[in-house]
Amino acid sequence: xxxxxxxxxxxxxxxxxxxxxxxxxxxxxxxxxxxxxxxxxxxxxxxxxxxxxxxxxxxxxxxxxxxxxxxxxxxxxxxxxxxxxxxxxxxxxxxxxxxxxxxxxxxxxxxxxxxxxxxxxxxxxxxxxxxxxxxxxxxxxxxxxxxxxxxxxxxxxxxxxxxxxxxxxxxxxxxxxxxxxxxxxxxxxxxxxxxxxxxxxxxxxxxxxxxxxxx
Amino acid sequence: xxxxxxxxxxxxxxxxxxxxxxxxxxxxxxxxxxxxxxxxxxxxxxxxxxxxxxxxxxxxxxxxxxxxxxxxxxxxxxxxxxxxxxxxxxxxxxxxxxxxxxxxxxxxxxxxxxxxxxxxxxxxxxxxxxxxxxxxxxxxxxxxxxxxxxxxxxxxxxxxxxxxxxxxxxxxxxxxxxxxxxxxxxxxxxxxxxxxxxxxxxxxxxxxxxxxxxx
DNA sequence: TAGATTGTTAATCGATTAACAATC
DNA sequence: TAGATTGTTAATCGATTAACAATC
Numbered sequence: 001x002x003x004x005x006x007x008x009x010x011x012x013x014x015x016x017x018x019x020x021x022x023x024x025x026x027x028x029x030x031x032x033x034x035x036x037x038x039x040x041x042x043x044x045x046x047x048x049x050x051x052x053x054x055x056x057x058x059x060x061x062x063x064x065x066x067x068x069x070x071x072x073x074x075x076x077x078x079x080x081x082x083x084x085x086x087x088x089x090x091x092x093x094x095x096x097x098x099x100x101x102x103x104x105x106x107x108x109x110x111x112x113x114x115x116x117x118x119x120x121x122x123x124x125x126x127x128x129x130x131x132x133x134x135x136x137x138x139x140x141x142x143x144x145x146x147x148x149x150x151x152x153x154x155x156x157x158x159x160x161x162x163x164x165x166x167x168x169x170x171x172x173x174x175x176x177x178x179x180x181x182x183x184x185x186x187x188x189x190x191x192x193x194x195x196x197x198x199x200x201x202x203x204x205x206x207x208x209x210x211x212x213x214x215x
Numbered sequence: 216x217x218x219x220x221x222x223x224x225x226x227x228x229x230x231x232x233x234x235x236x237x238x239x240x241x242x243x244x245x246x247x248x249x250x251x252x253x254x255x256x257x258x259x260x261x262x263x264x265x266x267x268x269x270x271x272x273x274x275x276x277x278x279x280x281x282x283x284x285x286x287x288x289x290x291x292x293x294x295x296x297x298x299x300x301x302x303x304x305x306x307x308x309x310x311x312x313x314x315x316x317x318x319x320x321x322x323x324x325x326x327x328x329x330x331x332x333x334x335x336x337x338x339x340x341x342x343x344x345x346x347x348x349x350x351x352x353x354x355x356x357x358x359x360x361x362x363x364x365x366x367x368x369x370x371x372x373x374x375x376x377x378x379x380x381x382x383x384x385x386x387x388x389x390x391x392x393x394x395x396x397x398x399x400x401x402x403x404x405x406x407x408x409x410x411x412x413x414x415x416x417x418x419x420x421x422x423x424x425x426x427x428x429x430x
Numbered sequence: 431t432a433g434a435t436t437g438t439t440a441a442t443c444g445a446t447t448a449a450c451a452a453t454c
Numbered sequence: 455t456a457g458a459t460t461g462t463t464a465a466t467c468g469a470t471t472a473a474c475a476a477t478c
Contacts, residue, residue, distance in 0.1 A: 018444095019426050019427065023419045023423040024419055026419065027401075027418070028403060031401060031403045035403070041458085043459080054449095055446065058445095058446090058461080058462080065461075066460095068453090068460075069454045069459055069460040070454040071459070071460085072460080086422060087425075087430070101319045101323065102324075105317035110401070111418050114418065117421060156421065156425070163325075180425070182417060186242075186245075186246060196424055196428070200417065202321070205413055206327070206330075206332060206371065207301055207330060208235050209371070209397075210302075210395070211234050211301050212411070215229075232469070267470060270470065272438085273437080273469095276438075283436075283477090284434080284436040284476070284478045285477065287434090287435065433478105434478085436476080436478085437476080439473085439475100440472095440473090443468105443471095444467105444468090444470090445466100445468075446465105446466080446467075446468090447466080447467095448463105448466105449463085449464090450462090451462090453459090453460080454460085
């Protein structure tokens, strides 16, 4: 890590591992702050994330001396520092595809808003749903995706559709210039190589958790 | 990896990384099979998982010679081998806490059933919901959790409740002997050290995806 | 045979951890 | 001061990758 004397980071790109861990610290800090805590130790973060405390201190100390020995880290200031490192201080607009039960659950959860992420558009192919609002956002038809995505500067799409509709929805997102797709269906998606697909599958995680439970 | 000459694995415990990757291969193979494919190459798995093809071959070859040079892997037989390694051939019963939109979405998804995981009980504290069925399973009150969990041999609980109800529900699961908790709320959970908590947060993954998009 | 893809080697890099002086 | 916790070092281990012979 190359740093100037003023703390202005001449940023090299973070490794995937570091960025993933910093994101998780961000989540713990956000929740701890909501619980009214003002300080937190690397050990407490470790307990919540299952990431080793030494690793946490090491990750953070690569960017500056954010903690106080004998005391821990100030939650507010550490939140600010990590947001700076991850460049997540702006507002980000995302599109949700699928206004079924999962889509509604996602739209009504505070989980995105809490991190400055706004669901700026919701799409569904069911004509009966068009115009209805979920999470305060009216449901549009998939035919409008292209126009709306460009107009609202959307680069992230969340797929909450059945497996058999997933590839079609992904194609529509890609056509509209979306570069990051979160896939909550089981389907495997074919996309151009400049599009990042994140597939979330609770069953996969569960099989893996069971392995360690059973052995 | 210590192996006998007959392929009978004198199993050492898998590392966390290997078990996580094998679980993901399982998911890709399951989907590829549904799409009617019979064979798959390490490169194809790599395209769907973003895991390096060499790493995939290396992970698999640690357990046997499952592939055919010039051809690839037979999907059915590789599925069987990985299931053997991960010991996920049995049926597993899990409990779902929370019968709201997210709970319903989870219960009605084939994602668990596909991997031999059965939602054997659903709990909710809303008296109006008791007895109603979701995913074919009647909703019980949280007061019955202890009895039902023991009776149905449930060691995994999935929390689909609001953040402010999550700790209480987690306590109830722990009291009922559950050792693996999937937390779909934002709440940080305090649990005994022999209980594995997996917290899933799409916003965290998104922040991290955005970092790599923006840099 | 020719082309494709595995299984494996060798080299590198990042993650992980224990330990402990520094210091709040 | 005494206790706690950071920041950092040093050592180890697993992940990652390119390359390629083996072989289907």
